[in-house]
Amino acid sequence: MSKALFDKISKGSGDIVIRTGDLPAGAAPSESKTAEKPKVAKAAAKPSEKDSHDAHDVHWSYVDGPGGPENWGNLSKANLACSTGKTQSPININVDRAVKAELPPLEFLYRPSPLSIVDNGHTVMVNYGEGSNLLVDGRQYRLVQFHFHKPSEEAINGERTDMVVHLVHQHYDGSLAVVGVLMNTKTLGSAKKSWFGSDAGKENPMIQTLWNNVPLVKGKTESPGVMIDVNQLLPADRSYFTYMGSLTTPPCSENVLWFVMKNPIYVSEEQVKNFDRIYPMNARPLQPKGDRLIKETKGS
Numbered sequence: 001m002s003k004a005l006f007d008k009i010s011k012g013s014g015d016i017v018i019r020t021g022d023l024p025a026g027a028a029p030s031e032s033k034t035a036e037k038p039k040v041a042k043a044a045a046k047p048s049e050k051d052s053h054d055a056h057d058v059h060w061s062y063v064d065g066p067g068g069p070e071n072w073g074n075l076s077k078a079n080l081a082c083s084t085g086k087t088q089s090p091i092n093i094n095v096d097r098a099v100k101a102e103l104p105p106l107e108f109l110y111r112p113s114p115l116s117i118v119d120n121g122h123t124v125m126v127n128y129g130e131g132s133n134l135l136v137d138g139r140q141y142r143l144v145q146f147h148f149h150k151p152s153e154e155a156i157n158g159e160r161t162d163m164v165v166h167l168v169h170q171h172y173d174g175s176l177a178v179v180g181v182l183m184n185t186k187t188l189g190s191a192k193k194s195w196f197g198s199d200a201g202k203e204n205p206m207i208q209t210l211w212n213n214v215p216l217v218k219g220k221t222e223s224p225g226v227m228i229d230v231n232q233l234l235p236a237d238r239s240y241f242t243y244m245g246s247l248t249t250p251p252c253s254e255n256v257l258w259f260v261m262k263n264p265i266y267v268s269e270e271q272v273k274n275f276d277r278i279y280p281m282n283a284r285p286l287q288p289k290g291d292r293l294i295k296e297t298k299g300s
Contacts, residue, residue, distance in 0.1 A: 060250045062122075062282050069284055072250050082252035088287035089245030089258060090153035091294075098241060098296035106179070106238055106259060107135035110143065112229045117213050118221040122249065123147045123282055124214055124275070127221070128230060134169045134177060136259075141169030141177045146230065150275055152182050153248050153283045154260050160283070161264060162272045165233055166248075176247075177257040179240075181233055184264035185272055203268040206232040211274050235263040239297035248284045262297065 060075055061067040067075065073083025081088070113129035125147035132143040145168050152164035163183035170176055185201055206228055215222045239262045246254040 062284070072252065075250065079250040079252060081246065081254060082250055085246055085252055085254050086290055087244055087246060087254045087292060088252060089248050089256065090155070090284060090286055091243070091245065091289045091292075092155040092158055092286050093241050093243075093260065093294055095157055095296070098294045100298040101295045103240070103242065103295060103297050104137040106240060108231065108234060108238075109133045109135055110230050112227045114223060115209070115213060115226040115228045116221055116223045117210060117215065119215055119218045119278065121218050123149065123279060124210065126210065126228070132230065134167075134179065136177065139171065141171050141175075143167060143169050143230065146233070148183075148275060148279075149248075149283045150272070150279055150281060151283055152180075154180055154182075155286060156182075156260075163267070163275065165265075167230070167233070175255070175257070177259065180258065180260040181235065182261065182264035183267050183272075185267055185269050201268060202266045203271060204232070204265060206230075207267055207271050211271065214278065233265060235261055235265050237263040239263065241294055241296050243292055243294045245292075246287075 058066045058071075058075060060072050060079075062069065064070070069082075073079050073081070110132040113132065116127040116129075118125050118127070125145055127145045128143050130142070134141045134143060146165055147168070148163055148165050150163045151160040152162070153166075154160075154164065161182040162185045165181045165183060167179040167181065168176065169178070209226060209228060213222055213224050213226065241260045241262060243258050244254075245256050245258045246252050247256060
C-alpha cells in the first residue's frame with residue numbers, strides 16, 4: 001500500500017484511521033489526523049483541486065442519496081474501488097460454506113493505554129497507544145485504533161448483531177489487519193438462540209468508560225487521563241473466521257486481512273441505545289462475496 005494512499009485514508013475514512021505519528025520508524029504513513037476536516041482518499045497521488053472539490057461537494061455518508069453507499073464510488077476517482085472492487089467488505093459469512101481449517105491462533109499482545117477518543121463524524125473512535133500488537137503466524141501488526149458500527153457490518157448466516165467493534169492493526173510494511181468483535185445484547189439473545197449461543201445483556205465496563213468520555217464536539221479528541229485496556233473488548237473464546245476484504249468506508253481500498261471473531265462480547269441495551277443516540281446507523285450494506293474463500297477455526 002503506497003505512502004500517498006495512507007496519507008489520504010487518514011483523512012477520509014471513518015473506518016480505518018491511523019495516526020502517522022504513531023507508526024514505527026520507517027513505516028508507511030497511515031490513516032488519520034482525526035481532528036482535521038475529513039478528506040477523500042487518493043489511491044496513488046495527491047488529489048487535484050478539481051478532485052478535492054468534487055469530493056467535498058457531496059461528502060460520503062450512510063444515508064441513501066447522493067453521498068450514500070451506492071454512490072461512494074462516484075464521489076471521487078479515489079473511491080473507485082467502492083463501486084468496482086471485487087473483494088469488498090463487509091460480507092455475509094455462511095458458516096456452512098466456510099472451510100474449517102487448523103488456523104494459527106490470534107495472539108493479542110495488548111497492554112493498557114491512555115484513553116484518546118474522538119467522534120470523527122462517522123463513528124466513535126479510540127486512538128490506541130504504542131506497544132500493543134496482534135501476532136498471527138509469526139507476523140506482527142500494531143494496534144493503532146478501534147471504532148464502532150451499528151449494527152454490525154459483517155453478518156453471520158445473514159444475521160447482524162447490535163454492534164461491532166473493529167480493531168485496526170498495521171504491519172510495518174503498511175498492510176492492514178482488522179479484527180471484528182461482534183457486540184450482542186440481552187434483547188437479541190433472549191429473543192432466540194443465535195448461531196453463537198447463549199443470552200447476553202451485561203453492561204461492559206470499558207464500553208461505559210468510552211461512552212462517558214465521548215467528546216461533545218465532533219472532530220475534537222478528548223484525552224481525559226483515563227487508562228483503558230482493550231483486552232476487555234475480546235471474547236474469551238478466540239476462534240475466528242478469516243477472509244480477504246477491504247476498508248468498509250471510502251476509499252474502500254482492498255487487500256485488507258479480516259478476522260471476525262466467532263463469539264461476541266456482551267453489552268447492555270442501554271449502552272447500545274447510547275451509541276444509537278449518536279449514530280443510529282453507520283454500517284455499510286453487505287457486499288458480494290464472489291469466489292472468495294472464507295476459513296473458520298477448526299473444531300470450535
